Amino acid sequence: MKKIIAMFVLCAILFTVMAGMTGCSDKVVLNVYNWGEYIDESLIDKFEDETGLKVNYKTYDTNETLLAKLESGGGSYDVVFPSDYAIAEMIKLDLLQPINFNNVPNFQYIDDRFKNMDYDPDNLYSVPYFWGTIGILYNKDMVSDPVDTWDILWNEDYAGKILMKKDVRDAMGIALKKLGYSMNSTNDDELEEAKQILVEQKSLINGYYGDEIKDMIANGDAAMGVTYSGDFMDLYWDEEADYSYIGYGIPKEGTNLWFDAMVIPKNSEHKTEAEMFINFMLDPDNAFQNSNEVGYTTPNVVALQMIREDSPEVFELPAYWPDEDAVALSEVYIDLGEYKTIYNEIWMEVRIE
Numbered sequence: 001m002k003k004i005i006a007m008f009v010l011c012a013i014l015f016t017v018m019a020g021m022t023g024c025s026d027k028v029v030l031n032v033y034n035w036g037e038y039i040d041e042s043l044i045d046k047f048e049d050e051t052g053l054k055v056n057y058k059t060y061d062t063n064e065t066l067l068a069k070l071e072s073g074g075g076s077y078d079v080v081f082p083s084d085y086a087i088a089e090m091i092k093l094d095l096l097q098p099i100n101f102n103n104v105p106n107f108q109y110i111d112d113r114f115k116n117m118d119y120d121p122d123n124l125y126s127v128p129y130f131w132g133t134i135g136i137l138y139n140k141d142m143v144s145d146p147v148d149t150w151d152i153l154w155n156e157d158y159a160g161k162i163l164m165k166k167d168v169r170d171a172m173g174i175a176l177k178k179l180g181y182s183m184n185s186t187n188d189d190e191l192e193e194a195k196q197i198l199v200e201q202k203s204l205i206n207g208y209y210g211d212e213i214k215d216m217i218a219n220g221d222a223a224m225g226v227t228y229s230g231d232f233m234d235l236y237w238d239e240e241a242d243y244s245y246i247g248y249g250i251p252k253e254g255t256n257l258w259f260d261a262m263v264i265p266k267n268s269e270h271k272t273e274a275e276m277f278i279n280f281m282l283d284p285d286n287a288f289q290n291s292n293e294v295g296y297t298t299p300n301v302v303a304l305q306m307i308r309e310d311s312p313e314v315f316e317l318p319a320y321w322p323d324e325d326a327v328a329l330s331e332v333y334i335d336l337g338e339y340k341t342i343y344n345e346i347w348m349e350v351r352i353e
Helices: 002-026 042-051 063-072 084-092 105-109 150-154 168-178 188-201 213-218 229-236 271-282 284-294 301-310 312-316 324-329 339-352
Strands: 029-035 054-060 127-139 162-165 205-209 224-228 246-249 257-262
Touching: 029 271, 042 054, 042 271, 042 284, 054 063, 063 084, 084 257, 105 271, 105 284, 105 301, 127 168, 127 213, 127 229, 127 271, 150 168, 150 188, 150 224, 162 168, 162 213, 168 188, 168 339, 188 339, 213 224, 213 229, 224 229, 229 246, 271 284, 284 301, 301 312
Parallel strands: 029 054, 162 205, 162 224
Antiparallel strands: 127 224, 127 246, 127 257
16 A cells, blocks of 8 residues: 555656646747847846746847848847838838737837828837937047047047947948938948048948947047947946946937837747747836936837936936937938948948948
């Protein structure tokens, strides 16, 4: 009898272990692919705790990296965070799934002016995440001139102390804007002019970089660099160091006004769970925490009001809240169509010359 009971207990234990192992193997893993330093990662832990889901979180450095990955089928992702023009291209290439907004009730908190944008006019595929500008981050102790024009990036007084972004649209856009042209130009003569001044600039710059530009400026490794508005805000809100010597300028010629959003790739295997994640990020408390930690401006009206009450001074900063004149002179990148290849060819020629 004792042997029978012992065998029964052993079988029960084995059944429990095997059930647990099956449960672990069946646990949904949500693959999230985002820009570097672009989320408060404690929110990922919070999402996992609240939902019981697992998040596999990875990062990329440019929209082009993301597009190449999705076009090649080199990975199955459930939520990605492309910019405006990249979203338009993804829609055209049928790389995205329409979002079921019944599963995203927190979409109600998104400011109406960020809905039905040109890159997603019917608001079928994207949910706004952050928005901002591209500008010049600089060390006030190393820069004596006003940082209010793209021309300063060609100033020989700062030779070897200038950092440029390695993103093709940003580099070409800056050169085009400096010349007085559209950042979305498809005029061959204008593009050739932009190429020539980028080639001329190469002897003045320290190199082409990505996320590391912010730290290099903060550490005094360079005098100035092209970067996103949120990089300044990240330093501004840092409680562990004093970065009052860091400034951010939006050139008077105008700049890129960008919008990043959350989308669900066509090959996502967990669409409903992806919508859960998007809805979680839109919760006002989470959006407030995320904006405070990362530094970028939120399109969430409730979270934005929380920031206004908590830190009203940031609305005086061009990095967080660009004035109307700056916005009026700025442009949103659009899908270049066949000219995407031409931009890439020009960029390769700039880099190797």
